[in-house]
């Protein structure tokens with residue numbers, strides 16, 4: 015409920031479409047009331063994800079998109095007790111569902127379940143987390159994906175996993191750099207594959223870095239196997255998080271993990287991908303190990319099983335607390351000038367593959383007056 019008259023609020027938004035790209039519209043749409051389990055947020059900083067340009071360009075969703083928001087609560091749905099008007103929050107909004115959930119506007123409706131209180135964290139830094147960090151959480155900890163053991167609430171390993179190596183392909187990306195930090199906090203050893211921003215993966219705790227640039231598939235395979243050997247006897251790659259997912263990454267991973275010695279008990283080596291792949295669902299056993307490829311979809315935070323929804327709801331709060339305590343690092347923030355007027359430029363940079371080791375963030379107040 016709100017003491018604010020929502021009809022008095024002026025909204026501005028960026029509409030994404032296949033025909034016209036990103037178009038800033040002043041004075042629309044009207045600000046909706048939050049429904050059951052939802053809050054209405056006055057946005058302060060929002061961030062872009064690669065899917066934002068893909069969905070509109072491919073005609074899969076046209077309208078107001080973007081899913082990473084931070085700001086202050088304006089109104090709460092009647093059944094929401096955790097948040098109050100004026101709270102500083104961050105949130106992962108519903109993807110490709112309706113204009114009210116889009117981040118590229120002044121006011122956004124979002125599920126309370128995937129929102130958290132910011133505390134003293136900067137809006138711009140918190141805005142780098144929601145979609146990407148929950149993709150990392152689901153990929154690593156969901157039983158249907160890699161199913162790794164989670165770190166404790168204080169950010170410590172719960173078991174001894176130092177002999178278990180997780181390979182993270184794309185460890186300097188937004189999703190990959192979050193997966194890397196979580197795997198390290200859970201106590202696993204990490205081999206990171208990165209390029210221009212490999213130093214970021216090192217800073218975030220990767221044990222070994224492999225530079226992928228200019229390498230053939232055969233060379234990459236060799237690099238992964240020798241990185242694995244460098245950990246010494248009894249230490250093995252047990253799973254891989256493919257935060258890039260191309261034909262190269264998936265086939266190199268399936269072949270490499272399959273060709274190295276089997277895990278104790280013959281259990282599967284799991285690989286999670288984040289884009290559709292021809293090899294999805296593959297149970298490959300051409301070598302001594304059986305490899306199983308399964309895709310992660312961050313949409314499960316809102317539309318998955320009860321267990322998946324509970325996992326992401328719990329983790330977004332945990333990570334919010336860890337940001338404040340400095341246990342967990344946000345992505346490096348790159349503020350695009352112009353607020354909502356900068357979204358077009360930001361999506362162009364992502365589409366052209368010009369974003370390396372950074373997250374593109376927009377300050378809503380930087381939007382020029384009409």
Ligand SMILES: NC(=O)c1ccc[n+]([C@@H]2O[C@H](COP(=O)([O-])OP(=O)(O)OC[C@H]3O[C@@H](n4cnc5c(N)ncnc54)[C@H](OP(=O)(O)O)[C@@H]3O)[C@@H](O)[C@H]2O)c1
Nearest residue numbers: 064149184186187188189209210211288310311312370371
């Ligand atoms: N399934 C889902 O639910 C889901 C959720 C989130 C994202 N995604 C998808 O996941 C992908 C990554 O998203 P993001 O937000 O993390 O992207 P991002 O941060 O914008 O990705 C840019 C990074 O990718 C790295 N990179 C590019 N090609 C690489 C390669 N061949 N090997 C290793 N690293 C490579 C670059 O590393 P260097 O600069 O170091 O070379 C760069 O830092 C996108 O395709 C996105 O659509 C899917």
